[in-house]
Amino acid sequence: LHAAFSLAGSLLVAFCTYQLMMPLARWLGRRRQQQFVLVIAVIMLTLGVAHALKLPVLLTMLAFAILSRNLDIRYDLMDLEFGVVSELFIVLLFVTIGATIQIPRLPAVALSALVLILARCTAISGSIFSVAKPSKLSWKHAALLSAGSLPITESGLGLIQISVIYPNTTVDLLPILAGAMMVCEVLGPFAIQFALIRSGDGGHAT
Numbered sequence: 001l002h003a004a005f006s007l008a009g010s011l012l013v014a015f016c017t018y019q020l021m022m023p024l025a026r027w028l029g030r031r032r033q034q035q036f037v038l039v040i041a042v043i044m045l046t047l048g049v050a051h052a053l054k055l056p057v058l059l060t061m062l063a064f065a066i067l068s069r070n071l072d073i074r075y076d077l078m079d080l081e082f083g084v085v086s087e088l089f090i091v092l093l094f095v096t097i098g099a100t101i102q103i104p105r106l107p108a109v110a111l112s113a114l115v116l117i118l119a120r121c122t123a124i125s126g127s128i129f130s131v132a133k134p135s136k137l138s139w140k141h142a143a144l145l146s147a148g149s150l151p152i153t154e155s156g157l158g159l160i161q162i163s164v165i166y167p168n169t170t171v172d173l174l175p176i177l178a179g180a181m182m183v184c185e186v187l188g189p190f191a192i193q194f195a196l197i198r199s200g201d202g203g204h205a206t
Contacts, residue, residue, distance in 0.1 A: 009055045014063035017046045018071065025076045035077065113179030120180070124149050141199060148195035151188020 021042045028034045043061070050060040068077060125146040132142040 006056050006059070009053055010050065010060040011063050013046060013049050013053070013055060013060050014067055017042055017049070017064060018067040020045075021068070022072065022076060026074075030076075039077075109175045109179055112176045113183065116176060116180045117183055121146070121150065144195040144199045147191045150191040151184050 021038065024038055025035060028038060043064075046060060046064055047057055049055075050057045125143075128137075128146050128149070129139075129142050131137075132139065137145070
């Protein structure tokens with residue numbers, strides 16, 4: 001019941017804040033500076049509401065971003081670049097998580113992270129192969145798309161919110177998720193390059 005509340009609540013908060021933002025975006029017009037301030041303000045509002053209701057913050061923000069991209073059929077909202085600020089927050093996130101890892105527990109954390117990566121790859125590959133035929137993808141391209149999906153670690157960041165909702169899981173959960181995301185970030189570029197070249201989309205197919 002709590003998981004259902006978290007999912008439904010996150011979607012509802014994201015939808016409501018999106019509905020609040022779009023009329024304001026149309027009123028401001030396509031002016032980058034004004035829209036940047038608007039988006040930051042709405043993001044802070046969304047974060048505050050999600051935190052107050054004890055909802056998964058990253059899941060709420062992910063839903064908000066998806067709605068903003070796909071429901072804005074009139075393109076009232078401009079593409080905005082947050083630059084180095086977003087990269088700084090990612091670095092701080094990993095430093096904070098790394099501080100929670102205890103050296104004696106590294107073997108157990110590494111094994112658990114490996115199991116998580118394998119489970120994640122199995123889930124992604126299974127999803128891609130299940131829709132390969134309706135999408136008119138060959139098995140080869142489905143396999144390459146699965147390999148190219150390895151570095152999609154933002155979904156792992158969403159799992160970190162579990163430790164926010166259930167604080168007693170923080171010590172055990174964060175090191176495992178951080179280890180899995182680090183491995184995906186290191187191996188991801190190689191997997192994408194291999195998938196692009198083998199599929200003929202890398203500019204110099206082999």
